[in-house]
Amino acid sequence: WAGLGLLWAAPAKGPQSAEFKWYRPIRLVILAAVFSLLFWEATAIGVLGKRFVPDLPALGIVGFLATLCGLFVSSWSRIALGKYWSDKVIVQTEHQLIRTGPYACMRHPLYSGVLLAVLGTALVLGEVRGLVSFAVLLVNYMIKAKREERILAERFGPEFNSHVARTGFLLPRLRRL
Numbered sequence: 001w002a003g004l005g006l007l008w009a010a011p012a013k014g015p016q017s018a019e020f021k022w023y024r025p026i027r028l029v030i031l032a033a034v035f036s037l038l039f040w041e042a043t044a045i046g047v048l049g050k051r052f053v054p055d056l057p058a059l060g061i062v063g064f065l066a067t068l069c070g071l072f073v074s075s076w077s078r079i080a081l082g083k084y085w086s087d088k089v090i091v092q093t094e095h096q097l098i099r100t101g102p103y104a105c106m107r108h109p110l111y112s113g114v115l116l117a118v119l120g121t122a123l124v125l126g127e128v129r130g131l132v133s134f135a136v137l138l139v140n141y142m143i144k145a146k147r148e149e150r151i152l153a154e155r156f157g158p159e160f161n162s163h164v165a166r167t168g169f170l171l172p173r174l175r176r177l
Helices: 002-009 023-039 057-084 109-125 128-156 158-166
Strands: none
Touching (some): 023 128
């Protein structure tokens, strides 16, 4: 998780965001809440501390492997975006639509990877607070990804529409059109 955080925090150059000034602070608060639920024992209060899966080593291993896969996909996605990555919803000058690497089969693999890693971590944790953190992050990423898609559709038009037809949103499209 620390490695992904460092990769995510690496600066990307580009124009200022067209987002409202309060979007980013809200997303940072959401991320702080998600990771507090996952990693801070003090959040295991009441129903949040109840187990949703039995405490079995096999489930811990499955969760750990899912976390590793998710961290790999999100890191690969960040690297594939290169200079076009931003934690803000923007289209940069001379922006190109990335359709290689994990973006060849899904439009938001970075979010998918983080979600898989959070879900895997939730499975290792085994407590309801892990599921809550996943649900909160899923809603956050769905809203952000929809906003990104509107901007990309405006900027790239038919090229983006073609990409949408061939790829899945957060999961790979199983059936190609």
